[in-house]
Amino acid sequence: MIPKIHPSFKLNGHSLNYEGIMTVAYSYVKEGEEWEKQVGDFLLSWLDDFDVVTVKTSGSTGIPKEYKLKKQHMINSAVMTGKRFDIGIEKDVLCCLPLSYIAGKMMLVRAMTLGWHIDLVQPSTTPLKKVEKRYDFTAMSPLQVSKSLDDIHKVRKVIIGGGAVSQGLIQRLNGKHTQAFHTYGMTETASHIAVRQLYPIYEENYSVVENVTIEKDHEGKLVIHAPELARTSLVTNDLVDLINEKEFKILGRVDDVINTGSVKVHPVQVEQKLSIHILEPFFLSAREDEELGQKVILVIQGEKRDLKPAFKKLDKFEVPKEIYFLKEFALTHTGKIDKRVVLEKLFSDNR
Numbered sequence: 001m002i003p004k005i006h007p008s009f010k011l012n013g014h015s016l017n018y019e020g021i022m023t024v025a026y027s028y029v030k031e032g033e034e035w036e037k038q039v040g041d042f043l044l045s046w047l048d049d050f051d052v053v054t055v056k057t058s059g060s061t062g063i064p065k066e067y068k069l070k071k072q073h074m075i076n077s078a079v080m081t082g083k084r085f086d087i088g089i090e091k092d093v094l095c096c097l098p099l100s101y102i103a104g105k106m107m108l109v110r111a112m113t114l115g116w117h118i119d120l121v122q123p124s125t126t127p128l129k130k131v132e133k134r135y136d137f138t139a140m141s142p143l144q145v146s147k148s149l150d151d152i153h154k155v156r157k158v159i160i161g162g163g164a165v166s167q168g169l170i171q172r173l174n175g176k177h178t179q180a181f182h183t184y185g186m187t188e189t190a191s192h193i194a195v196r197q198l199y200p201i202y203e204e205n206y207s208v209v210e211n212v213t214i215e216k217d218h219e220g221k222l223v224i225h226a227p228e229l230a231r232t233s234l235v236t237n238d239l240v241d242l243i244n245e246k247e248f249k250i251l252g253r254v255d256d257v258i259n260t261g262s263v264k265v266h267p268v269q270v271e272q273k274l275s276i277h278i279l280e281p282f283f284l285s286a287r288e289d290e291e292l293g294q295k296v297i298l299v300i301q302g303e304k305r306d307l308k309p310a311f312k313k314l315d316k317f318e319v320p321k322e323i324y325f326l327k328e329f330a331l332t333h334t335g336k337i338d339k340r341v342v343l344e345k346l347f348s349d350n351r
Contacts, residue, residue, distance in 0.1 A: 057188075
C-alpha cells in the first residue's frame, strides 16, 4: 500500500505531497548526512507499494532484530497518539530522534498521517539547544530530556520513551512549563501502547491507549492484546502489577530479577529508589555468590564516592554488595545503556 499524505503536512516548513516527499527523500539519500540518509531511506520505504516496513529493535535487551511492521498498524498507532495527546492538524512538532528505529520513524508517520508541521533536527543529547520556536509536541529519550532541562520549555508536550525515567529527573521537571509523559511500548507494537503522566500531574501507573487490552500470564508477565497495532497478542518479558484491565505498574523484567538469599529483588524498583540520590547514569545487576546464590551489584558512570546515604531506604537484600565506578558507559544505537557490553568489559578488565 502507498499511504496517503495529509494535505496539511509540512516538512521543515515546506508543504509536500507524494512527489515532493519523494524528491526530498532522494536528495537526503544522495547528498545528506548520515542521519538525513536514514530519513530518506525511511521515506522511500514508507511510500513504496509494499504493505510492510522493515524496522530494527533497539537491542537494549539482546541482539537487535529485524521486524516487519504493517504500514496500516503504524497509521493506526499515529491516529491513537493524536487522540491521546490531543495533537490535531497543523501543529508544530519536532523530530529529534534517529530514524533508524521505531520512535523516530513514528514521528514522521504521525506528521504525514495527521497533517502536522514537522521539523527535523540532527539527533543529539541536546536537540533543543538551538531551537528558536515553541513546539506543540515531540518525543525524546530520558537522556535527551535530562540534558535539555534548560530548554524543555520550548515544547508544550513531550513523550519520553526508550528507558526508565528516574525520580530525580521527574523532580527536575518541576516548573518547566512542559507537560511530560512516559510511554511504554516496543517495536512490535509500532511504538507505545500505554502512557503515564509525569508532570504536572504524577501518575505511577501506565494506562493503555484505546483499543488495547492487557492481562498477565501465569509468570506475572504482561500480555498485550492490540489487534490494530500488532498481528498477534504479545507476551512481554516485563513483570507487572495489574491494577485493572486498563492500568498496570512495571515491576521489572523477568530476566533481570535477582534471586539473592532466596529473596527476589527487582532492579527497576531499587533503581527508582536510588535515582533520587544518584544523578549520574547507573544500573543494578547481579553476580554469582556462593552464599547468596546471586549478589546485587551497582555500576555507576562517575567518580568514586560514599553512597551509604543513598542506601538508607533500601531493604536489606536490596543494598548492593559491590559498587563499581566507570568513566563511561557503552550505549546502544538508541542511547540506552548497553548493560551486556558494560558488564563484559568490566569483569574482563577485573580478572
